[in-house]
Amino acid sequence: MSKAFTPTANKPGVITANDLREGFNVWMCEDGWTPDPRKATLYEDEAIAELALLQAIGQADRVVGPYIVEAKRGPNGPEPVHFREAFRQRGPSNYFHGIQAEQQAEASNV
Amino acid sequence: MFDVRPVEIDYVQHRAQQFREQVARRLDGSLTEEEFRPLRLMNGVYLQLHAYMLRVAVPYGTINPDQMRTLALLAEKYDKGYGHWTTRQNIQYNWPKLVDIPDMLDELAKVGMHAIQTSGNTIRNVTTDAFAGAAFDETADPRPYAELLRSWSTDHAEFQFLPRKFKIAISSGAKDRAVIAAHDIGLRLKEQDGKTGFEVWIGGGLGRTPVLGQVVRDFLPEEDLLPYVEAIIATYNLAGRRDNKYKARIKITVMERGMDVMRAEIEEEFLARRRDFHGADREALAIFKDRFRAPAFRNAATDGFEAERQANPGFRSWTDTNLHQHRIDGYASVVVTFKSPGQTPGDASAEQMRLIADLAERFGHSDIRIMHDQNVALPHVHKSDLPALYPELKAAGLATANAGLTSDIIACPGMDYCALATARSIPIAEEIADHFRALGLEEEIGNLNIRISGCINACGHHHLGHIGILGLDRAGVENYQITLGGDAYDIPAIGQRAGAGFPAEEVVPAIDRLLRAYLEVRQDENERFIDAYRRLGQAPFKAALYPETADA
Numbered sequence: 001m002s003k004a005f006t007p008t009a010n011k012p013g014v015i016t017a018n019d020l021r022e023g024f025n026v027w028m029c030e031d032g033w034t035p036d037p038r039k040a041t042l043y044e045d046e047a048i049a050e051l052a053l054l055q056a057i058g059q060a061d062r063v064v065g066p067y068i069v070e071a072k073r074g075p076n077g078p079e080p081v082h083f084r085e086a087f088r089q090r091g092p093s094n095y096f097h098g099i100q101a102e103q104q105a106e107a108s109n110v
Numbered sequence: 111m112f113d114v115r116p117v118e119i120d121y122v123q124h125r126a127q128q129f130r131e132q133v134a135r136r137l138d139g140s141l142t143e144e145e146f147r148p149l150r151l152m153n154g155v156y157l158q159l160h161a162y163m164l165r166v167a168v169p170y171g172t173i174n175p176d177q178m179r180t181l182a183l184l185a186e187k188y189d190k191g192y193g194h195w196t197t198r199q200n201i202q203y204n205w206p207k208l209v210d211i212p213d214m215l216d217e218l219a220k221v222g223m224h225a226i227q228t229s230g231n232t233i234r235n236v237t238t239d240a241f242a243g244a245a246f247d248e249t250a251d252p253r254p255y256a257e258l259l260r261s262w263s264t265d266h267a268e269f270q271f272l273p274r275k276f277k278i279a280i281s282s283g284a285k286d287r288a289v290i291a292a293h294d295i296g297l298r299l300k301e302q303d304g305k306t307g308f309e310v311w312i313g314g315g316l317g318r319t320p321v322l323g324q325v326v327r328d329f330l331p332e333e334d335l336l337p338y339v340e341a342i343i344a345t346y347n348l349a350g351r352r353d354n355k356y357k358a359r360i361k362i363t364v365m366e367r368g369m370d371v372m373r374a375e376i377e378e379e380f381l382a383r384r385r386d387f388h389g390a391d392r393e394a395l396a397i398f399k400d401r402f403r404a405p406a407f408r409n410a411a412t413d414g415f416e417a418e419r420q421a422n423p424g425f426r427s428w429t430d431t432n433l434h435q436h437r438i439d440g441y442a443s444v445v446v447t448f449k450s451p452g453q454t455p456g457d458a459s460a461e462q463m464r465l466i467a468d469l470a471e472r473f474g475h476s477d478i479r480i481m482h483d484q485n486v487a488l489p490h491v492h493k494s495d496l497p498a499l500y501p502e503l504k505a506a507g508l509a510t511a512n513a514g515l516t517s518d519i520i521a522c523p524g525m526d527y528c529a530l531a532t533a534r535s536i537p538i539a540e541e542i543a544d545h546f547r548a549l550g551l552e553e554e555i556g557n558l559n560i561r562i563s564g565c566i567n568a569c570g571h572h573h574l575g576h577i578g579i580l581g582l583d584r585a586g587v588e589n590y591q592i593t594l595g596g597d598a599y600d601i602p603a604i605g606q607r608a609g610a611g612f613p614a615e616e617v618v619p620a621i622d623r624l625l626r627a628y629l630e631v632r633q634d635e636n637e638r639f640i641d642a643y644r645r646l647g648q649a650p651f652k653a654a655l656y657p658e659t660a661d662a
Contacts, residue, residue: 083525
């Protein structure tokens with residue numbers, strides 16, 4: 001994991017952190033924070049991303065440990081590049097827990 | 111059975127209340143994350159890959175049924191129905207919410223438990239032989255000494271901000287089942303001239319710089335335990351490096367300054383400190399020895415046990431592998447492995463924890479031990495009770511006959527949970543276990559320690575595995591290095607890297623080639639993998655791991 005990642009048009013990034021109260025992973029989106037990584041804002045400009053990161057750091061009452069990490073554009077929204085982020089977006093491989101379970105529950109409620 | 115003294119419950123309740131207030135101050139903005147982080151770490155609260163993690167102390171792995179039921183309650187009410195046994199004989203919960211943790215600490219406090227000093231640069235949980243008080247070969251029961259160290263080190267004002275974390279282990283005798291060579295301080299109980307005392311080791315540790323400890327004192331009389339240990343840690347507290355986290359453990363201090371310098375300073379400090387103890391420690395030790403007195407063992411015939419062994423091959427196989435010899439005739443220590451097919455190594459469900467609590471009450475003198483290899487022991491079970499115990503364990507998926515075998519793998523949580531990990535450990539452990547079970551080779555291979563870590567911090571003790579596996583991130587892909595020849599017990603040794611790493615899907619085939627090569631070259635079935643490795647060296651095993659290179 002590189003917390004010093006700098007996004008560009010060719011290598012965009014998202015801002016991610018953990019929810020302060022409950023601990024689950026969240027991503028910065030247009031209207032705040034979302035537990036759905038596909039709704040994350042994709043940053044292609046270093047200056048804009050760094051400004052957004054400063055805003056994220058300023059929301060210490062809401063999130064813990066925000067950082068910018070590389071992501072790529074996918075059909076349903078940003079997708080992870082590194083496997084560590086893929087695990088963060090899915091959940092552990094030994095139990096169907098974490099975001100994968102949340103997403104399935106959400107899909108079955110639609 | 112371990113008694114919880116009321117004064118201790120008051121203390122842990124006070125600490126839980128303190129943490130409740132600290133969480134409230136973090137949530138209302140009075141504390142920043144930077145200010146809060148050391149406070150949460152002092153209470154065992156980490157932030158991991160998907161969630162917070164709470165590590166609860168099980169002092170020297172000794173726990174009673176009511177405490178075990180509280181662990182089950184926490185798993186069910188505040189987590190996802192399970193907990194994870196650690197190599198420090200503790201338990202970790204992977205999914206607690208920060209806002210719930212004060213309630214969890216309150217529940218723990220009711221049974222005298224807590225999460226104090228399960229993190230941070232403090233003296234961590236003192237570990238010991240899981241068969242303490244039961245093993246046929248022990249010099250003395252190590253628990254009174256472990257309790258003395260625990261009560262002395264908890265909130266010890268001088269040692270709350272050490273250069274780095276500090277781990278102490280006590281072996282009950284000549285046979286080391288506590289891995290003392292891989293600890294900051296290792297204590298081996300021994301008798302000399304009719305006196306009980308310790309051989310004292312310092313400077314061991316794994317992580318990115320694995321080092322085996324060395325003997326700093328051949329014999330330390332038991333009455334000098336606290337002043338001597340205090341002298342070691344005080345010397346380290348001053349001399350240990352604080353400029354570089356990776357050079358801050360006592361193993362580096364010993365390497366940089368040399369054992370002779372360290373020994374001289376420790377002995378000088380010891381003489382000064384011994385004068386200040388005034389015997390309170392000796393009085394406490396006497397109390398603890400009484401507290402850990404043996405249960406009322408009973409006499410009974412073991413005919414039923416022998417008959418069941420003849421009648422039930424599953425029971426026979428389980429009693430062959432999962433029993434440890436007890437010091438009392440007719441008794442055995444039972445190893446309940448948490449490594450059954452499909453089970454994550456060391457994971458226990460709330461139902462399994464409750465079952466263990468019930469079985470300990472019915473058959474085990476209400477004594478339970480968390481083992482450093484992520485299993486659980488019932489130290490005192492009369493053999494006549496084993497035919498009744500076995501089917502109950504079996505129904506809960508806890509009677510796998512694999513203690514010490516290929517599938518009894520130590521694995522850290524790896525990148526399935528850990529924020530520091532560079533690769534996953536759990537799926538590799540499960541695949542290796544499944545593969546050799548399916549082949550039916552476990553029994554033939556015999557004793558084998560496979561240990562897997564998901565990063566160089568080595569929580570899975572891969573350096574001490576006969577076969578060690580280290581998961582790394584190689585250019586954005588999980589890659590696994592294999593080390594050979596490590597040993598935690600009889601002849602402590604750090605495993606040597608065999609060669610280039612393997613992608614995840616090639617690990618099982620590589621281990622398969624390795625173990626088939628072992629079966630080919632061993633002298634007979636009594637020669638374990640580690641024995642054959644020591645006799646033959648790395649060459650035949652390396653050739654099996656890297657056949658293309660060997661052919662070229």
